[in-house]
Amino acid sequence: MTRIVIAIAAVLALSACNTIKGVGQDIKKAGETIEGAARK
Template identity: 60%
Template sequence: MKRLVVLVAACFVLSACNTVRGFGQDMQKAGEKIEDAAKKK
């Protein structure tokens, strides 16, 4: 689980979104990745 949190944090840092809309899209993508990871376990 800690790996997943680190991965999500890295995605936010690397994406460098500049707008609220971009941040919302990044959050949505991160949520989808978390859901996919949860389904695999």
């Protein structure tokens, strides 16, 4: 039973990291778009 709980916790932790990484990439892309518009 303990192994199942640890496995579920690990999966949730990894999915949270991917979500945070995705948000970071979206923010970076938005910043690049704003920077490109500012250069014009």
